[in-house]
Amino acid sequence: MSEPSPTEIPQANASVIDFIEKVRARVATVVVGQEVVVERLLIALFTGGHVLLQGVPGIAKTLLASTLSRAIDLEFSRVQFTIDLLPSDILGSEVLDQRTYEFRTVQGPIFTNLLLADEINRAAPKVQGALLEAMQERKVTIGKETYALPAPFLVIATQNPVEQAGTFELPEAQLDRFMLCHRLGYPSPEDEREVLRRNLDLGIRREDRGAIARTEFDMIAEQPIGSTEQLVSAMESVHDVHVSDAFLEHVVELINRTRAHSALELGCSPRAGIAMIKASRARALIHGRNYVLPEDLYALAEDVVLHRIRLNYEALADGLTGPGVLQEMLNSLGRKAMPQAAS
Numbered sequence: 001m002s003e004p005s006p007t008e009i010p011q012a013n014a015s016v017i018d019f020i021e022k023v024r025a026r027v028a029t030v031v032v033g034q035e036v037v038v039e040r041l042l043i044a045l046f047t048g049g050h051v052l053l054q055g056v057p058g059i060a061k062t063l064l065a066s067t068l069s070r071a072i073d074l075e076f077s078r079v080q081f082t083i084d085l086l087p088s089d090i091l092g093s094e095v096l097d098q099r100t101y102e103f104r105t106v107q108g109p110i111f112t113n114l115l116l117a118d119e120i121n122r123a124a125p126k127v128q129g130a131l132l133e134a135m136q137e138r139k140v141t142i143g144k145e146t147y148a149l150p151a152p153f154l155v156i157a158t159q160n161p162v163e164q165a166g167t168f169e170l171p172e173a174q175l176d177r178f179m180l181c182h183r184l185g186y187p188s189p190e191d192e193r194e195v196l197r198r199n200l201d202l203g204i205r206r207e208d209r210g211a212i213a214r215t216e217f218d219m220i221a222e223q224p225i226g227s228t229e230q231l232v233s234a235m236e237s238v239h240d241v242h243v244s245d246a247f248l249e250h251v252v253e254l255i256n257r258t259r260a261h262s263a264l265e266l267g268c269s270p271r272a273g274i275a276m277i278k279a280s281r282a283r284a285l286i287h288g289r290n291y292v293l294p295e296d297l298y299a300l301a302e303d304v305v306l307h308r309i310r311l312n313y314e315a316l317a318d319g320l321t322g323p324g325v326l327q328e329m330l331n332s333l334g335r336k337a338m339p340q341a342a343s
Contacts, residue, residue, distance in 0.1 A: 049179025
């Protein structure tokens with residue numbers, strides 16, 4: 001896969017790179033490690049995508065979203081999804097004003113820049129459906145009126161992959177609307193030691209006539225490190241990142257392989273290819289490049305593709321896994337790309 005040399009394309013905007021580094025440094029003062037997750041959230045933020053985070057409780061998913069929103073001066077809302085949640089609890093509703101006897105619209109928590117949908121798979125399907133319009137079209141219908149959501153608008157959803165009681169599997173139509181699905185693991189022993197050291201120094205906070213123990217959320221600085229104008233500049237810079245014809249062809253090749261693979265009953269939609277291109281451009285910018293590289297495709301493939309494919313019964317019976325099938329396709333794609341890269 002031949003790519004242009006750095007001298008052929010202007011370098012990424014230095015002020016944007018500085019902004020990105022400051023945001024990552026601010027997040028690192030609160031969240032230990034998780035650099036890859038931070039990168040994925042910035043990719044989604046710079047491209048207008050949505051992120052699904054899968055991981056067990058207690059690995060800083062909520063803390064990470066809250067820290068990022070305050071670092072860039074964004075409005076932040078958190079909704080705890082439960083079985084009895086109603087669409088109006090998220091979108092808002094029309095209420096009767098007792099003084100004027102007229103209906104007025106009360107907007108729900110979805111009218112924000114960054115919405116954390118905590119344990120999204122615990123909500124009933126009708127609530128999942130209510131999110132589809134918002135995630136895809138950035139608008140919400142309440143009664144007979146349609147309201148545009150704030151810009152930027154990003155959904156960060158979390159899902160516990162272990163606990164299945166009282167949960168609903170997300171439909172393919174909704175999964176496809178998540179640009180990225182990132183799977184979080186436990187921190188390394190070194191990072192966990194740093195987490196414990198920081199916790200030892202938190203102390204207490206006096207409140208009213210008593211005191212409460214401080215948490216990691218108390219470490220989040222109120223003063224943002226970046227403005228929304230800087231965020232807009234970063235979003236504009238993403239569109240200046242060069243994508244070669246060779247890279248485009250390999251994205252098309254990978255997406256089409258998911259549709260023709262004998263082990264898969266469901267392959268990727270065209271939305272997956274769009275997500276791969278957008279995410280690759282944003283990742284290149286975050287790494288200080290103004291052009292995409294094959295490493296961007298390989299680094300993002302699992303997050304872009306894996307939640308969009310489904311193994312068939314025969315593949316499951318043979319013990320195959322989604323990551324294994326995806327890796328096979330990537331290896332095959334790499335072998336095909338080698339002659340082009342060498343030429």
